[in-house]
Amino acid sequence: MRPVSSPSGQRKILFLNPKDNIAVCLADINVGEKISQDGREVSAVEAIPRGHKIATADIAKGDGIIKYGERMGHATKSIATGSHVHTHNVLGDRLSTENT
Amino acid sequence: MSNSPSPLFGYPRPDGRWGFRNHILILPLHQALSTAARDIAEATSGAVAISHDWSGEIDKDFERITKTFAGFAGNPNIFTTVALTIGTEVESGIIERAKKFSPTPLVEIKLSDAGSMFKLVTNALEKVTELAEQAAAQSRTPAPWSAVVLGLECGGSDAYSGITANPALGVASDRLVEYGATSILAETMEILGAEHLLAARALDPKVGEQIIEVVARYERSINYEGIDIRGAQPSRGNIEGGLSTLEEKSLGAAKKAGNAPFTGVLEYADRPTAPGLYFMDTPGHDIEQLTGFAAADVNITVFTTGRGTPTGSAVIPTIKVATNSEMGLVLTDLIDINAGTISDGTQTLEEVGQIIFDEIVKVANGQLTKAEIGKHHEFNLSRLYGSTL
Numbered sequence: 001m002r003p004v005s006s007p008s009g010q011r012k013i014l015f016l017n018p019k020d021n022i023a024v025c026l027a028d029i030n031v032g033e034k035i036s037q038d039g040r041e042v043s044a045v046e047a048i049p050r051g052h053k054i055a056t057a058d059i060a061k062g063d064g065i066i067k068y069g070e071r072m073g074h075a076t077k078s079i080a081t082g083s084h085v086h087t088h089n090v091l092g093d094r095l096s097t098e099n100t
Numbered sequence: 101m102s103n104s105p106s107p108l109f110g111y112p113r114p115d116g117r118w119g120f121r122n123h124i125l126i127l128p129l130h131q132a133l134s135t136a137a138r139d140i141a142e143a144t145s146g147a148v149a150i151s152h153d154w155s156g157e158i159d160k161d162f163e164r165i166t167k168t169f170a171g172f173a174g175n176p177n178i179f180t181t182v183a184l185t186i187g188t189e190v191e192s193g194i195i196e197r198a199k200k201f202s203p204t205p206l207v208e209i210k211l212s213d214a215g216s217m218f219k220l221v222t223n224a225l226e227k228v229t230e231l232a233e234q235a236a237a238q239s240r241t242p243a244p245w246s247a248v249v250l251g252l253e254c255g256g257s258d259a260y261s262g263i264t265a266n267p268a269l270g271v272a273s274d275r276l277v278e279y280g281a282t283s284i285l286a287e288t289m290e291i292l293g294a295e296h297l298l299a300a301r302a303l304d305p306k307v308g309e310q311i312i313e314v315v316a317r318y319e320r321s322i323n324y325e326g327i328d329i330r331g332a333q334p335s336r337g338n339i340e341g342g343l344s345t346l347e348e349k350s351l352g353a354a355k356k357a358g359n360a361p362f363t364g365v366l367e368y369a370d371r372p373t374a375p376g377l378y379f380m381d382t383p384g385h386d387i388e389q390l391t392g393f394a395a396a397d398v399n400i401t402v403f404t405t406g407r408g409t410p411t412g413s414a415v416i417p418t419i420k421v422a423t424n425s426e427m428g429l430v431l432t433d434l435i436d437i438n439a440g441t442i443s444d445g446t447q448t449l450e451e452v453g454q455i456i457f458d459e460i461v462k463v464a465n466g467q468l469t470k471a472e473i474g475k476h477h478e479f480n481l482s483r484l485y486g487s488t489l
Contacts, residue, residue, distance in 0.1 A: 011445035014263060024263060024342070026443050051259035051342035065344075068262065068355075070297065072348040085344070092345030094293050094319075 013037045015056070017069035022053040022085050029054065045082035053085040065090050104279060109240035109465050110247050110399075113176050113204070118247030120399050120464040121177040122235045123148045123415055124228055126184065129169065129191040131155045133184040136217060140182075140224050146232040147182075148414040150479035156190045160485040164368065168481060169194050171369050171395025174201030175415045176249075179235035182228055184220065187212030201371075207231070240466070246375050248281035248464065251393035251401035251416065252356040254290070255386040258406030259342030260423040262352020264452070265404035265439035269421060270358030271453025272402070272460060273377070277360040282375045284366070284398060285357040286382040286389050288318045293347030294354040298379065302362045310365040314381045341406065356404065368482060369395035386411045388482035390418070400464055402456060403471075408434045411478050412471030417463050420470060421456060436470050 013035045014024045025035070029048040034041060040056075048054050053067070059079040064071040073092040079085060111119040126137040126149040134151030141149035150172075154165060173181040181202060185191040187210040195208055207227055214220035252273060254261055273283045285291070291298060295315040302308035334343045343349050363376025369392045372378050380396065382389040386403075390413050393401060401416050403409070406423040408431035422428025425440030437459055441447035463469055 011443065014443065016263065024259060049342065053342065053344070067348060068351050070294070070347075070351050072293070072351055073345040086342070087339055087344050090344045092293065092347050094347060 011037060013042070013054070015040055016067060019069040020066045021055060021057040021059055021063075022065060022067055023056050025050060025052055025054055043082050045080060046084050048084045055079045055081050055083045055085050057081055059085075104245075106243060106245045106247075106279075107461055107465070108243040108245065108247055110243035111176075111179070111238060112241060112243070117176040117397060118243050118399065119176040119178065120247075120466075121415070121417060122146070122179045122238055123177055124231050124235060125149070125173065125175075125178045125181040125415060126224070126228065127169070127173055127181050128152070128184045129156075129194055130184075130186045130188075132186070133211070133220075136221050136224070137184055139221060140184075140228055143225060144228045144232050146235055147228050148477060150414050150477060152479055152481055154481055156186075156188055158190065161481075161483040164484060165481050166194050166197060167369050168391060168395045170197040170201055171371065171397075172391065172415070172479075173198040173206060175394050175399070176397055177399050177415045177417075178202075178204075179238070180204045180207060180231050182207045182209060182224060182231070184224065185210050243464075245276065245279035245281050248276055248400060248460070249372065249396075249398045250276055250281060250283040250460065251390070251398035252283060252285045253287075253386065253389060253393070253401055253403040253418075254353055254356060254405065255403060255409040255411060256405045256407030257338060257341075257343070257349060257353065258423055260440065260443055261404060261406050262348075262355055264442040264449075265421040265423040266352055266355040267358075268439050268442065268449050268452040268456055269356045269402050269404055271450060272358075272457040273356065274358035274360045275453075275457055276460070277358075277375075277377050280375050282372050282378070283357070283360070284372065284378045284380050284393065284396065285354070286380040286392070287353065287384050288314055288381050289346075289384040290353040291315060291350050291379070292319065293345070293350040295350075297351075298354060298357070298362060301359070303376075307362055307364055311362065311379055314365060314379070318381075337407070356402075366396060368392050371395075371397045383482055385480065385482070387478045387480040390416065390478070391480055392482060400460060402460065404439070405435075410434050410471065410474065410476050412469070412474070412476030414477035414479065417469045418471045418476075419456070419459055419463055433474065434470050 124147040128137040137149040141147040299308035299311040360377045366380040428438030
C-alpha cells in the first residue's frame with residue numbers, strides 16, 4: 001500500500017475553484033463551527049456531514065450551483081452562506097423533473 | 101510525444117500490438133462449457149478462463165455479443181486463446197471473426213469432435229499444457245510508450261472521487277497520452293452533464309460532435325424507454341456520500357481523463373486505431389465496461405473506487421485506487437493505491453498522480469495487482485435489448 005496516511009486528516013474543507021459557490025466538507029461539521037483553509041473561512045449554519053457541500057455564498061432560487069468551476073444543477077430554494085447544499089435544495093438541470 | 105525513454109517491457113505481437121501479460125485464455129463459446137473452461141484454467145498455471153450465460157442465441161444483440169467475444173479473444177495480453185465449442189456454425193462464425201483480431205493462432209476444441217465432456221477437457225488440457233510451455237519460454241522485450249492502451253474506470257463513486265482519485269488518475273493519463281500512449285474514458289451515463297467540456301477538448305470538431313451525439317443518443321433512449329434513472333443516478337450510496345446531482349457525479353467522473361485533447365470516439369468494444377485519448381460509448385455497469393475495454397485492446401486498467409469494488413478482468417491487470425483513506429486503509433486486499441491522502445491533506449494531486457503513473461509502469465512490467473492476486477476474473481456480456489430469446 002502506497003501511500004499511507006492517517007485517516008483522521010487535517011483538512012476540514014476543500015475550496016475547489018474560485019468560481020464555485022460551494023465547498024466540500026472533509027469532516028463532519030457542527031452547527032456554528034467556523035472552518036478555515038488556505039486563508040478562506042466559512043461558518044456552518046447547520047450540521048453538515050463529511051463529503052457534503054457547504055454554501056460559500058448566498059445562492060438565490062434558480063441560480064446555478066457551481067462546483068469545479070462548472071454548473072452541476074440549480075437551487076430549488078434560496079440558500080444562505082454556511083448552509084448544507086444537497087438534494088433538499090438542489091436539482092440537476094438534466095434528466096430531472098421539477099414536478100416530482 | 102516526449103523524449104522520455106520508456107521503462108516498459110512487454111510481449112510484442114506479430115501485428116504490432118503489445119501485451120503486458122502472456123495469458124492463455126480458455127474461452128467457452130457456449131455457456132454449457134463455462135465449467136469445463138474454469139476446470140482447465142485451474143489445472144494449468146498461465147491459463148485464465150471466463151464464464152458467461154450465452155448459448156448462441158441469434159437475436160438483436162448477436163452482433164454486439166459476437167464483436168465482444170472476437171475482440172476479447174484477441175486482446176494483446178493473450179498469448180493464445182483456446183476456444184471451447186459445441187461445434188455449431190454460430191461458434192465457427194465467431195472464431196473466424198476472432199482470427200482477424202487474434203495476435204496468435206487461435207485454437208478451437210469442439211465437443212462434437214471430442215465426443216464427451218471428459219474428452220473435451222483432457223484434449224484441451226493436453227493442448228493448453230503445450231501452449232503454456234511456449235508462452236513461458238517467451239521473454240519480455242523493451243516496449244515503447246505507445247504499447248500502453250490504458251482503460252480509465254470508476255465504480256462505487258463517492259464525494260471524494262472527483263477531488264482525489266479521479267483527478268490524480270487524470271494526471272497519470274495526461275502524461276501517458278503526452279508520451280504517445282492510448283487512454284480510453286467510458287461510461288456514457290457518467291459523462292452526462294460534462295460532455296460539453298469533453299467535446300470542447302476534441303482535436304477535430306467532428307469528434308466533439310460525436311461526443312455530444314453519443315450522450316444525446318443515450319438521453320433519447322432513456323426518454324424513449326420511459327426509464328426514470330434518477331433513482332439510480334446518482335445512486336442512494338452516492339447521495340449518502342454527498343453527491344447531489346448526476347451532473348456533479350459526471351463532472352467528477354470525467355476528471356479521470358485529465359486535460360488531454362480527445363482523438364476520437366469509439367463504439368462499444370471497438371479498437372482505437374491510433375494513439376491518443378478516446379471516449380468509448382459503454383454502459384455504466386463496471387464489468388460490462390471492463391469487458392468492452394478488453395475487447396478493444398486495453399492492456400492495463402486503473403479503476404478508482406470509493407467503496408472498494410473488487411471487480412477485475414481475466415486478461416487486463418486492474419489497478420484499484422481508493423478515493424478515501426477511511427476505506428483505502430481498511431480494504432488492503434483490494435486496494436493498490438490510496439488517494440485519500442489528497443483530501444487528508446498529506447499528499448498533493450500531482451504526487452498521487454506520479455504514484456499512479458509509476459504503478460502503471462510496474463504493473464505493465466509484471467507486478468501483480470490486488471485484483472490479479474485475488475483472481476477477480478469477472479466477465480459480463482453487454483446487451484442492449486434485454487434478455488435472450
